[in-house]
Amino acid sequence: MPFCSNCGREMPQEALYCPECGERATDFTVAQSDMSPSHFNSGMTATSQPYTTVPTEDSGFPLSSPPPDSGKRRSGRRGYVLLVIAALAVLLVGVTFETGMLNSGAGTAAVNTPSTPLTGQQLYSAYSANQSLAITSYTNKTLYIQDALDFGVVHDFGSNEYYSDVASGSVVLIWSNPSQVGQLFAGAIVLAKCSVEGLQTSQSAGNGIALYLQGCDLISVQNQASLSSAPSAPVANL
Numbered sequence: 001m002p003f004c005s006n007c008g009r010e011m012p013q014e015a016l017y018c019p020e021c022g023e024r025a026t027d028f029t030v031a032q033s034d035m036s037p038s039h040f041n042s043g044m045t046a047t048s049q050p051y052t053t054v055p056t057e058d059s060g061f062p063l064s065s066p067p068p069d070s071g072k073r074r075s076g077r078r079g080y081v082l083l084v085i086a087a088l089a090v091l092l093v094g095v096t097f098e099t100g101m102l103n104s105g106a107g108t109a110a111v112n113t114p115s116t117p118l119t120g121q122q123l124y125s126a127y128s129a130n131q132s133l134a135i136t137s138y139t140n141k142t143l144y145i146q147d148a149l150d151f152g153v154v155h156d157f158g159s160n161e162y163y164s165d166v167a168s169g170s171v172v173l174i175w176s177n178p179s180q181v182g183q184l185f186a187g188a189i190v191l192a193k194c195s196v197e198g199l200q201t202s203q204s205a206g207n208g209i210a211l212y213l214q215g216c217d218l219i220s221v222q223n224q225a226s227l228s229s230a231p232s233a234p235v236a237n238l
Contacts, residue, residue: 110142110193114219117146117191120167124211127199138196145213146191147171148224153184164190165210172202173216180218191219 002011006023016025112118123145127134147166153175155162162175164184173192175181184190194213202210 110144111138112144114144114191114193117144120145120147120171120211123196124167124170127211131199135198139198140196142193142195144191144193144219145171145173146189149184149186149188149190151186152188153181166190169202169208169210171211171213173213176215176217183218183221187224188221189224190221192216193219 002013002015002025003009004011004018004021004023007018007021009018009020011018011025017023018025123138123143126138145166150165150167150169153162153164162178162181164173164175165171166173173190173194175184192213194216197212197214199209200212202208202212
């Protein structure tokens, strides 16, 4: 119920003027409020956000702190990243090692093919004519050689190696697989894949200089008659 602000008399709810002093009802005070809570929020829209106070160190309110497990989550993520990096590093080292092993086992590419083999005389003549050029072209490289054996095969008990001579002892073939030497005999035409070691002193060549071929792998063997009846294979130019 409103009261007159001038004389203090209680006024009817719908009165426009005070019946005691004639004061306007707009000046009356309200003894008790019948306003709903919506009147207090009349200045806020439906989309308005409530006012909040951001606490600071000087406001007296405690500053917000991260959840107690946030540090654990960060350290967990960091540990996961380090684990992934370590796994990638191990994988890279493994691939590098495997590649190196494969490359070391594969050896260098051959300077010719089985269809274009060189004879012992051609190889030895290349070193005799221009040793520096021959070393660059053949030494420590793999090639195919085809020639007739001076004798079958000899077992050197000192080195436990099996070897044969071609071109009258000027070229020495050292066999890598002892199981193949049973196929070798004097005069046999052999096709072998070898690695050129280079010129060395050879007892089989009468203490002369011979061209050594290491790690020879026997590709084929045939006698003189079968070779003479077959078409001759092209020989690579030196």
